[in-house]
Amino acid sequence: MSRDKEKSPQKVKRVPKKLYERELIRLQAELVKLQEWVRVEGARVVVVFEGRDAAGKGSTIKRVTEFLNPRVARIVALPAPTERQRTQWYFQRYIEHLPAAGEIVLFDRSWYNRAGVERVMNFCTNQEYSRFLHQSPIFERLLVEDGVLLRKYWFSVSDNEQENRFRKRLEDPMRRWKLSPMDLESIARWEDYSRAKDEMFVHTDIPEAPWYVVESEDKRAARINMIAHLLATVPYFEVQRPPLALPPRPPSKGYERTPRDMQTQVPDHAAQLSG
Template identity: 85%
Template sequence: MAKPERVERLPKGTYEAELFRLQGELVKLQEWVKVEGARVVVVFEGRDAAGKGSTIKRVAEYLNPRIARIVALPAPTERQRGQWYFQRYTEHFPAAGEIVLFDRSWYNRAGVERVMGFCSKEEYMRFLHQCPIFERLLTEDGILLRKYWFSVSDREQEERFRSRLQDPMRRWKLSPMDLESISRWEEYSRAKDEMFMHTDIPEAPWYVVESEDKRRARINMIAHLISTIPYHEVQRVPLSLPPRPPTSGYRRTPRDMQTFVPDHAGTLPAVAGSAPARSSSPGTSRSKQAGKPDGRKRGPKTDRV
């Protein structure tokens, strides 16, 4: 097993601050896409456990799901296997003003399908011939296509697999196919090299993301993505809350005539070391209490890696 070069882990504080800044830029990019009617397709490919899904999660965290959506397709159905290979992917392409993030893509044919024998040699060779033509058609039509390959060493991949095996909350991420990839490491490497040779074209180049440290990978990928699209901050129409109108005599339905969910939260014991509930003092916003300049709230700390 090859020993990877040691990668210094990005400090958590540095990572959190820069990620939040970049996510703010992604929101600006989203608004530009909506106003300009742009169409953006971002392809995430790479080894199993290379960090594609967690990066996609950070990219989409603050985006409007009506504008930006994630596409992660299951294995093709019998009907789809009888279609033109690219057809089931084009069904999910963006309309004007939309962003689509592909968590794996049509490149399955050049990777897992080739290595595991899920396609014939003729189908594989046809893909290598058609894919550059297909992607040139997309870019000629105005689609902004970005392709990222997340690269991770065999040792780091194995460590992440072991971590998932021991974590009941993430064990679902592992499949027999993932574990099979360990014994086929070099076959996947050769498949990736040949895929790049045929599909790394000027109109749609591949960008490799070093992913030994997931924090660095996320920061580097997002920073690169926004640097490749000439967006600008869109001026929004100023909004203000209107005054509440005087009451018209409406009376709320009595509580005993409605079915409420039980107060499960009220039955929970206090956890040692947890912070007491904070009450907002006059003139103090929740956003200032949370340390966020615009009130946006992060998920649980355990979700940040």
């Protein structure tokens, strides 16, 4: 995709906050139902999040998992491979993080690192890159044939919006950790990343595991669009749970709590606050 085509032609109208929050909580309630279906049915779900730096992948993952059980839904965000891992089959270190029955795994970046940053930054050889493009569809077909529900999302953002988000992170001490020299390098290599993404799609956008593009100029819209799509593509249903009721508290048998002054208490910082 050319630089001009991926630029935002005009300021994008954002989803109103109240409307966004109302729809988000509705979708998150459905995600809880999906989670219970996955657990009871023994399904295996893999969701791949890829895209431009600052395109909104992390914040979307946060909204997806906000009300989910971390024992069922877990996030995988792998660091750079170790020296030993570099000698393994490329997909090997990702395989060990795939879900067992009743689990959802969300990859915050995935094996597609090889088709993106490794390709653009020359962290892999041409032979390794070509082998990846050949093997990735095979690998994903094997997952799907084995019953894994695989969803791949590409978060797309314009160069102008990406730069604006980088600048906000740079100026915000609470979010500065999100910026790395590699992120800033992506500004200078915008077209290189665009070409790499286009070539990746040509080879890996397969019927068994297609790429779904999430337009993320408006992060609110991107989050609810992605979640709504995921829910629409998984054949889940609401699992009827047995009714629960709090049991009556039994009468005391004479237990007395240990005096507080015999234990080390956390200082009452809240009491020092003033309105």
